[in-house]
Amino acid sequence: QQQVKQSPQSLIVQKGGISIINCAYENTAFDYFPWYQQFPGKGPALLIAIRPDVSEKKEGRFTISFNKSAKQFSLHIMDSQPGDSATYFCAAALTSGSRLTFGEGTQLTVNP
Amino acid sequence: DTGVSQNPRHKITKRGQNVTFRCDPISEHNRLYWYRQTLGQGPEFLTYFQNEAQLEKSRLLSDRFSAERPKGSFSTLEIQRTEQGDSAMYLCASSPIRGYSYNEQFFGPGTRLTVL
Numbered sequence: 001q002q003q004v005k006q007s008p009q010s011l012i013v014q015k016g017g018i019s020i021i022n023c024a025y026e027n028t029a030f031d032y033f034p035w036y037q038q039f040p041g042k043g044p045a046l047l048i049a050i051r052p053d054v055s056e057k058k059e060g061r062f063t064i065s066f067n068k069s070a071k072q073f074s075l076h077i078m079d080s081q082p083g084d085s086a087t088y089f090c091a092a093a094l095t096s097g098s099r100l101t102f103g104e105g106t107q108l109t110v111n112p
Numbered sequence: 113d114t115g116v117s118q119n120p121r122h123k124i125t126k127r128g129q130n131v132t133f134r135c136d137p138i139s140e141h142n143r144l145y146w147y148r149q150t151l152g153q154g155p156e157f158l159t160y161f162q163n164e165a166q167l168e169k170s171r172l173l174s175d176r177f178s179a180e181r182p183k184g185s186f187s188t189l190e191i192q193r194t195e196q197g198d199s200a201m202y203l204c205a206s207s208p209i210r211g212y213s214y215n216e217q218f219f220g221p222g223t224r225l226t227v228l
Contacts, residue, residue, distance in 0.1 A: 006154075034216075043116070043203055043219030044155065089154045097143060097207060097215035099168060102154030 004092050006103025013110050019077040021106045023090035028071065030092040034100070035064065035075045038087045047088075048075075080110045114138060116220030118204050124226045125194055132190045133223045137206030144187050145205040145217060146179055148172065155203055161187060162209070194227045201225075 006023045013019045023033075032051055036044035050057045050064040050073065057064045063076040077084055087107050091100040117136045125131050137144045143162050147155035158177070159169045163184035173179075176194075181187040191198055201224050205217040 032215075036219075041221070043205075043221050045219065046216055049216070091154070095215075097209065097217075099145070099157040099160060099170075100147075100155070100217060101157070105152070105154050 004090060004101050004103045006090050006106060008106060009104065010107045011109070013080045013108065015080065015082060015110055015112050017080050017110075019080045019084070019108055019110070020074060021088055021090070021108070022072065022074045023092075023103050024070075024072045025092050026071065027092070027094075029094055030101075031095050032093040032098075033064070033066065033073050034091050034093075035062075036089045036091060036102075038089065038105075044089060077108075080108075082110045082112050084108060085110050116204055116206050116218055118202075118220040118223050120223060121221065122224050122226075124228065126228050127194060127196060129194055130190065130192045131194060131225060132188055133202055133204075133225075135187045135189070135204030135206075135220060137186070137204070138208075138218055140208065141206035141218075142184075142209045143207045143215075143217075144181055145207075146187070146189050147203040147205065147219075149201040149203055149222070150199075158189075191225075194225075196227045199225055199227045 034049035035047045038044040048059045061078045066073045087105045090103040119134045145160040146158040149155040161181040176192045179189045201222040203222045205219045207217045
């Protein structure tokens with residue numbers, strides 16, 4: 001009930017392309033869905049987050065799409081850049097501020 | 113730098129030894145979290161504090177693990193009688209409970225533990 005499943009495990013995109021990472025969750029009580037970016041040797045950094053009362057949130061090149069009925073959400077990175085190459089984690093929490101349950105991560109490589 | 117800081121950044125120890133890690137959260141952040149991350153996996157929750165009170169502990173936090181936040185500021189995570197399976201990155205995060213970043217968790221760089 002607490003799992004968050006993330007796919008794909010790895011993704012290679014050309015510069016300027018769109019990167020799409022998907023997550024699915026089981027627990028319908030989850031109420032907060034952040035995405036984190038992690039570079040090697042660094043801690044995860046919050047990118048963008050959404051709550052289930054909206055279906056989409058956009059911040060710059062990053063967009064979260066949320067489908068409450070399907071219990072799925074996804075991260076879209078528009079105009080992907082080599083500097084976006086990192087590991088991305090989706091997460092979910094019962095409320096913002098409570099424990100985060102993370103997906104397994106997606107290693108994104110953006111080729112120049 | 114006013115981010116979350118963790119010390120040491122790396123720790124190598126022999127099986128059976130005790131280790132202690134320290135986390136200094138962002139100033140005035142009331143909540144402090146500990147997570148563990150193994151290679152190729154997402155972070156797993158261990159425990160969290162609001163001020164000095166430990167509000168939740170994961171089943172992952174065995175009797176060999178103890179965390180404290182005595183004055184509601186920095187926190188320590190101690191692992192007694194370390195085992196090779198304890199090798200991981202130990203991440204600390206903090207969050208405010210009011211303001212613009214309300215309840216967002218900000219992570220430190222982690223302490224990488226290697227148990228030989």
